Amino acid sequence: EAVAGETPRFPIPANVHAETVVSVRHYTDRLFSFRITRPQSLRFRSGEFVMIGLPNAEKPVYRAYSVASPNWDDELEFFSIKVPDGPLTSHLQKIAPGDTVLVRPKPTGTLVLDALTPARRLFMISTGTGIAPFASVLRDPDTYEKFERVVLTHTCRDSAELLYGQELVAALKDDPLIGEMTEGRVTLYNSTTREQTERMGRITALIGSGRFYADLGIEKLDPETDRIMICGSMHMLKDVKELAESLGFEEGSLANPASYVVERAFVG
Ligand code: A2P
Numbered sequence: 001e002a003v004a005g006e007t008p009r010f011p012i013p014a015n016v017h018a019e020t021v022v023s024v025r026h027y028t029d030r031l032f033s034f035r036i037t038r039p040q041s042l043r044f045r046s047g048e049f050v051m052i053g054l055p056n057a058e059k060p061v062y063r064a065y066s067v068a069s070p071n072w073d074d075e076l077e078f079f080s081i082k083v084p085d086g087p088l089t090s091h092l093q094k095i096a097p098g099d100t101v102l103v104r105p106k107p108t109g110t111l112v113l114d115a116l117t118p119a120r121r122l123f124m125i126s127t128g129t130g131i132a133p134f135a136s137v138l139r140d141p142d143t144y145e146k147f148e149r150v151v152l153t154h155t156c157r158d159s160a161e162l163l164y165g166q167e168l169v170a171a172l173k174d175d176p177l178i179g180e181m182t183e184g185r186v187t188l189y190n191s192t193t194r195e196q197t198e199r200m201g202r203i204t205a206l207i208g209s210g211r212f213y214a215d216l217g218i219e220k221l222d223p224e225t226d227r228i229m230i231c232g233s234m235h236m237l238k239d240v241k242e243l244a245e246s247l248g249f250e251e252g253s254l255a256n257p258a259s260y261v262v263e264r265a266f267v268g
Pocket residue numbers: 127128155156157192193194202203204232233235236237239240
């Protein structure tokens with residue numbers, strides 16, 4: 001079995017893009033992000049995912065990864081968990097600039113603006129690596145054409161895991177393409193569940209108790225004025241979905257746009 005960093009010993013399968021790692025950043029022993037070259041022909045909607053693999057096996061293992069970069073970017077960015085014995089991530093976490101990553105064509109996914117009907121505010125609710133698709137949507141000019149106000153929530157176990165999202169949002173204002181249009185319109189709402197911080201608790205509890213609205217000084221979630229995108233673990237999706245539906249939100253899709261969309265984050 002080859003290890004990331006070695007020259008691939010196996011031929012690149014047909015109909016798969018072989019791309020080059022540009023940069024890697026480790027946030028914690030559980031989370032890292034990386035950027036790769038973008039296949040010329042790869043087009044995607046912000047918020048969609050692609051299948052990624054490594055050229056280290058006769059039959060590469062592929063996993064779904066939300067593209068974290070916006071659709072106008074020359075590179076593809078991903079935000080990943082490291083699972084010690086994960087079939088893909090145990091190897092992927094060792095990649096370095098210059099290595100090869102395989103990308104299957106045909107991006108897909110439900111966390112896209114077109115699956116939501118127009119409204120005033122967009123709420124993107126994420127936990128862990130579930131922030132990745134929203135990193136893309138947040139940097140898409142269409143988001144600001146469609147919504148006046150954007151609120152991104154990111155809840156993680158500890159504060160070190162929140163850094164990726166904090167830097168992302170802080171960098172918006174300096175973005176040459178969308179910096180100006182995002183000014184004063186984007187809010188990041190963080191909480192931790194295991195490390196003691198000034199704002200602790202699952203997002204479901206913070207919304208349920210009303211603390212979320214009080215902290216931000218905003219009106220309650222309302223399907224008349226708001227749209228919701230949800231991305232996290234299986235359990236998180238179930239609970240946030242139930243919360244959204246209890247408030248009158250209806251699940252949308254590209255075929256039937258409505259007031260909320262969900263997708264499971266890549267878990268390993
Ligand atoms: P908790 O620490 O209480 O499990 P993970 O890294 O395990 O995917 O978790 C990311 C974040 O999602 C954690 O803060 C975790 O809280 C939170 N979380 C886990 N399950 C749910 C759920 N059912 N609803 C809301 N948040 C959840």
